Amino acid sequence: MNQDELIQSAKAGNRDSLVSLLKSIEASIYKTAFYFMGNEHDAKDVTQEALIRIYTKLDTYQEKAKFNTWTQRITTNICMDKFRKNKKNEVSIEGAEISLAGQLNVEKKIEDKLMLEELVHQMKNLPENIKAVMILRYFQEFSYQEIAEALNLPINTVKSYLFRGRDYLQREYQQRGGVHQ
């Protein structure tokens, strides 16, 4: 079954289809959540919550929007809520970020890995809307149009946020050495 058929089948109550559908998207939800929250623990919480919400709201999904756009919208919304809540409670997530290098799965030298950790850390600290745009562009490979739909932003704002996100990072990240000299 292709994704559309899977969705129809799941909507009709077929449990196996539902499970298959959710399994087919959980990795990409986790990816967005991980880069948004900056740590594995929060990313898993967000992923679980997003999967539940996607399931419970499946009836409201109409085919006009693309499924991925819809699921990423839900994911980023949950990320933003949780991130704000964490900040409010001053939950310390520094410790949770320590072994990012392991999560990153990248074949690089240790120093490079540390620099990339720094990059993830910087990304995490971007303003939430800019961060969301950057994540959807880089990690979900969404087009400008898809980003605009997912986040309910005008396309020009998407362009502007991408510029600002990159501009900020090239300054902050490079200041700490970056991977390239």
Added chain:
Amino acid sequence: MINCQESREFLSLKLDGELNKLELKELTEHLSSCRSCQEYEQRLDNLHQDILSLREVALEESIVDKLFEKNQFMVEEKKDPSAIQKMTGRRWKSWYSLATAAVFIILIIPIVSMLNSNENPSEANYKMAQMDTAYEKSNLKSVDGDSLGIASTAEGASGEYTDTGNNFNTLTVDPTAQESQAIYTAVEENNQLVIYQADKEIYRTVKWDKDVKVEWEKPIKNEVIYFLSKNGEQVGKYKINLNKLKEEKID
């Protein structure tokens, strides 16, 4: 002719392949004579490559599998932060009060335990009638005030029902919780359907006959519906309201 600010914005667009021919030409022209923007382009390209090299991040174990573990289902509840939530003993002293009732539940695989019955049909029917009567009696008992003890006060004429005594554990919930998603588990134990919320028992149905089979179906909103059947015939259909922790017979 474009200035440095515009050229830098163009560089960002260029990374995404979003520059038209004219814009690309203007950018190239500017870069050919602007050292500062050339260096900016270099840093931007480096950053771009580094972010691209970050892509792989993986879930070691499927979260979907965990969510759909046998007997588990999820309910999304919005709780009123001022709600009192302490319940002890056999009777609920107070209720959850919910701000909204937007609740959905996922289905579980039903548990089946079926033993062959040696009784003749008329005896079986009599027992079923008794179950229904006892059930209705217990419902009536629970109407007064805010006591809820359904399962524990059921004393059917048939004597098949045992006073289940301390059914309900003390349950306290953080009153400041604005919204929570609880994971519930439904398990058949001792011919009763028991519902746990995050490992704490929150509801236990009336006990049924030994040779009665139970099945529960895909819940709607915050209600678990279960069927009792004997010898392949449905003998009762009940609905458990998870917010009120109360059940009633339907059909």
